[in-house]
Amino acid sequence: MLADPSIRELAILGDKLLVSSAASTHQSKVALLNLENLASYSVATSIGKTAKNFTSIGGQVYFANETGLCAYSVASNSISQLTLNGPSLGEIWGVDARNNKVLATSGYGFVAEIDPGTGSMAITDLGEAGASATPQTVMGIAAGAGFAYVGGNGVIARHSLATGEVVNLQSQGEAKDAVIVGGVLYTGQYSSQGIWKYDPLSGQPIHQAAAFPGAQNRPLDVCWDDVNKLMLVAAQSDTEGGGSFWTFDPATGAKQCFINPIDNRQLLRAVATRDGVAYLGGGLPTLEGPGTVVAFDPGAGRELWRIEPGMGAGISALAIQGRNLYGLTRKGGIFVIDIPTRKVVHQADIRSLSYGFGALVANRGVIYGVSDTNVFRFEPKTFEVTTVLADTKGGWYSGSHITNDEDGYLYTMRGRNLVRIDDHPRS
Secondary structure, eight states: OTTSSEEEEEEEETTEEEEEEEOSSSOOEEEEEETTEEEEEEEEEOSSSOOEEEEEETTEEEEEOSSSEEEEETTTTEEEEOOOBSSOOOSEEEEEEETTEEEEEETTTEEEEEOTTTOBEEEEETTTTTOOOOOOOBOOEEEETTEEEEEOEEEEEEEETTTOOEEEEEEEEEEEEEEEETTEEEEEEETTTEEEEEOTTTOOOOEEEEOOOTTOOEEEEEEEETTTTEEEEEEEOTTTSSEEEEEEOTTTOOEEEEESSSOSSOEEEEEEEETTEEEEEEEOSSSBOOOOEEEEETTTTEEEEEEOOOOSBOEEEEEEETTEEEEEETTSEEEEEETTTTEEEEEEEOTTTOOSSOEEEEETTEEEEEOSSEEEEEOTTTOOEEEEEEOOOOOBSSSOOOEEOTTSOEEEEETTEEEEEOOOOOO
16 A cells, blocks of 8 residues: 555454555555454455445445445455445445445435445435534635526535525535636536536536546636637646646537646646636645746647746735736735736735635726635735725635626625625726
């Protein structure tokens, strides 16, 4: 297991110790060790990149992977995928055994009692059974074409802007960021789920539109390149280090993945586009620098130029208004790059308003930003920062987000509530 990124799970079943690895570029592994003699062990290659939550019935060990349940035969030291007859379990958070049945706790909010021989299952909805339920903290959001979409774990909530009706779209993984193009929702889906698509007019459920290398598992920023008609995605590799830049053509299905376009250490947290050029924002997993901006030709797949804003921290967000590229760092630094001259024309410290993973969006001719606590805007001539909405205490899970719709309304979180902001900046 030394070649794998980490140990995922330990469990003691009788006189045996079960160990699983977390995988990245290869399949995960499961090892069975004799507690009386640790030199006596066996290792089996699993199915998928995840192996977690062990339980046993007789000579079979059951555990979860990304797509369902696996069975590990101790006698043959082999692993197989169980065929299940019932709804998707999504991400599985717990596995146990009772009365020769396997109990699987689904991230979709139910417990499935499964006959491992037939794959049949009985479902108990946790909310209907009386379990307490509260709103999730939020990941990506997108708005347009009459809807606002809010991403969570295993679900995307579709809010009607006309009626307020909420429809929960069951989706595997987490929608870390999203964008709407022509009324169609496209998401960057964690972990290793690539790009997902939902067209509310099609009658079809949300589904995967494009897959990318599994090690590039954490898409963090999604935007639309209207010149090249491409989805652009900035991603992080949790296990291999660094990150990648994805492009996807919804019309043809063509896709490309450029691994480590900045260097082999910096992940990609941000992407913005202007005149068919993508601007990539890099950083390290820690708060410390560097944070590099790379101008990238998404069609040719090549770097055009790069600049180090010199803010001593990774880049959290990028946005473009006119000739200026605005950047926000994880330590609350802001910078503005004049794109034609490729020079930094402004720098400031706004850590009193923003610290950590913030976001930026261009709207009504100015740039808006959001942090865990504030919504703010940049004055386009002086770059002075003005607070728009304070004390938001946003209910974010993996970084703040802000988006807008075609009418110029802004959308973000205040606590666990989605809010719409109608701001009219000075001309």
